[in-house]
Amino acid sequence: MAEYDPQAIEAKWQKVWEEQQASWADAEPGRPKYYVLEMLPYPSGTLHMGHMRNYTIGDVVARVKRMRGYNVLHPMGWDAFGLPAENAAIKHGIHPREWTNGNIEEFKRALKRFGFSYDWRREISSCEPEYYKWNQWFFLRLLERGLAYRKKSRVNWCPKCATVLANEQVVNGCCWRHEDTQVEAREIEQWFLRTTQYAEQLLDDLKGLEGTWPERVILMQRNWIGKSQGARVRFAIAELAGEAVDVFTTRIDTIYGASAVILAATHPLLGKLLAGSPKREEFHEKLAQMRRMSTKAEDLATGEKEGFFTGRHAVNPFGGQKIPVWVGNFVLMEYGTGAVMCVPAHDQRDFEFATKYGLPKPVVVQPSEGAPLDEKKMGEAFTEYGRAVNSGPYSGLSSEEAIAKMTADAEAKKFGKAQTTYRLKDWGISRQRYWGTPIPVLYCEKCGVVPVPDDQLPVLLPAHPKLTGEGQSPLAGVPEFVNAKCPKCGGAARRETDTMDTFVDSSWYFIRYLDPKNDRAPFDPALVKYWFPVDQYIGGIVHAILHLLYSRFFFKVLRDMGLVQSSEPFARLFTQGMVLKGGVAMSKSRGNVVGAEEMAVQHGCDTGRLYTLFAAPPEKDYEWSFGGIKGCSRFLENVYKLVSKHSGALASARKAKFSTDTASEKEKAVLRKAHQTLRRVTHDFETRWHFNSAVALVMELVNELQAHEPLESGTRPEVLKEVFELLTLMLAPMTPHLAEELWERLGHSGGLIRASWPEFSPELAAEEQFEIVVQVNGKVRGKILVEGGLAEEEILARALSEPNVAAQLDGRRVVRKIVVPNKLVNIVVA
């Protein structure tokens, strides 16, 4: 008998699948669809075990759903723009396109080598003009809707590189390439997408994802959006008539305890406040220092509060008290109004600030229970709700009542109003890089910002940029690109030289798969109607916030444009665990990758798939080791041998309708085992996603078949055939190549990939007899076998007549009897 030769088998069946176009899927209205999607990879280096795990899970799901009769869409593509390509270009003098396409080729070959059942006709690559044209098209639509806008914002700037750095390129406050050079904050004009306009919807729609998205992802998104409800209150500046500063607070009820107003170091009002001050010079020095500090990680980490008094005062609109206006490094310009009221007694940060600078800490909320607070003796702020004191007309109210009443009064008197603030910021998409989508706008001296007309899309990346990693955006150094005509007036205009964040590319790629070759529109809405939502999205937890939030944002915008019909793109989300090596995730930059292909060459890809599924539950991280792979390899060899040994006799066997009534005990036992296994494997695959225990169950079945050798002695071929077929069908999603091979040996002509998932026989899958544990006072004292459906009294009677049990009961009083159907009897005696 030939040995199990995975290489030969795998090549053989991959070819067959390709010829059969087995993984292709087209919209078939009326037929139930299933869209299963794995997050598209950034093609860098080689395919490693982390990728392999992601795609194996997706492929198992795709194959099970296909066997269940669904029209399964299972596409793959490339997140092909990005910084590593540009770095490789600088380092090796190779064009980013060449580097990227080389990697794509490598990745694609490896994926094909694993037999993942993708519809390759739908492949997309985000660095191709056919794709990024639509990024530009969407950008223009966003611009029209006021959802894209330009503003000055703070960015990280390395003075040595003379360029802007992404947040990820700032290491400990220094440039990643000039480790001795501190990054500066600079104000630069950038393009933003107005994600904040959708903050409420993004938050609200999370409710609908409960139960189908991992709870922690929902939580992370909730925190990220960070909604807080409070009030905006206006404090007039005492010394400057007509000037005022707005603060945002969630605790307006503590306003009588405010002993200062504190501004962020970049607050716009500071210019006016400090203008006539004799200490102007000193103040500006301090402000510059604070701004620098706010970009340095280590300074932020210490949490040390710094600030100074501006010499100006604000008027509390409620009580009329004058309180000093300060500047504080812990007040963020990006959140709320960039100014806070400082209530030391009831906010921990304010407490620390006040302690350092000697500001008073008036108590205006007393706890509902326990000892009253004393300003002199407080060691920390009291931040809980209680009862208002020393708060003018509001004294005596509960915190909740005070918040409601004071907000209403502020609104009535027009110095404040209720306000909801989000932590979420607008999405800055400008990148001073070459390898990305050019932002399709022009700057004309006469007409200002002019969008590129649709019929001039795509704005192509120039083929030969100078990539030095220094200076401005590389596109700025290509005159033929920069110098253009204004589409409005025909005069000279300058092209935008920044490119888009690559997260734009991945925010809608999952829709492009439906219609990848469409050159008139990003996609056909009719196809979206059929295929959406994505029924199952699978990827790493690292994308829990950014990618998934941006995609949700994009989808909602598309909905409002009438291009899609629903609000959420991903019905179910699964975040698989990482494959670790040395305790950290595999990645090329860490240099700890284990190549998936080497493994496939050595053991066969079915073995690799099986091990990937078996090693740990799919949501859990696991440390990669080759140790356990042997067991999987052995197992598949055993299966191969077992089936091959009998395939001669079985291939020709008709799967006659045999009656279980005429089956021998031995035949019944083996059929029962097979159907019970099928019942549980089906459950593990479809409901629980416990792939590891599904593998274990199949291993158990095979162990039993081997141990009992039911096959030698009188088991009819048609019974055996049934058992082997079930085994093969269960293996089909996990080890598809081997399963196809066995399927053929069992007398079928190929095409397991299109076979139906078997239904277990309820009669066989149900246990006919149950082993019931008999306990006396919770201790196991015997076991009895009973038939299913027996009445409780009968079971109890049999349990009591069990000799061992009877002996235990001798002369003792039975207090209570517990019967759990099919499981146990517990008799409690005094």
Add this chain to the structure above:
RNA sequence: GCGGCUGUGGCGAAAUUGGCAUACGCGGCGGGCUUAAAAUCCGCUGGGGAUUUUCCCCGUUGUCGGUUCGACUCCGACCAGCCGCACCA
């Protein structure tokens, strides 16, 4: 600091969701085959005992407590590890 997750043999883990804890696999030990090794096959693998072809006793799911006839599972507190956010007003 806030929020969340996890904790079961030497290791990865299972327990059909409250009912015989440790299935399945790795590793280890012993044996068969072999001049030898690899591969493969058989047995053992929490502790102890026996009248040792089959049974008995004890212990046990991070720690302590609670609910229950019964807890890996539910509740409370704590400990440890990991992750996310972090001066968010």
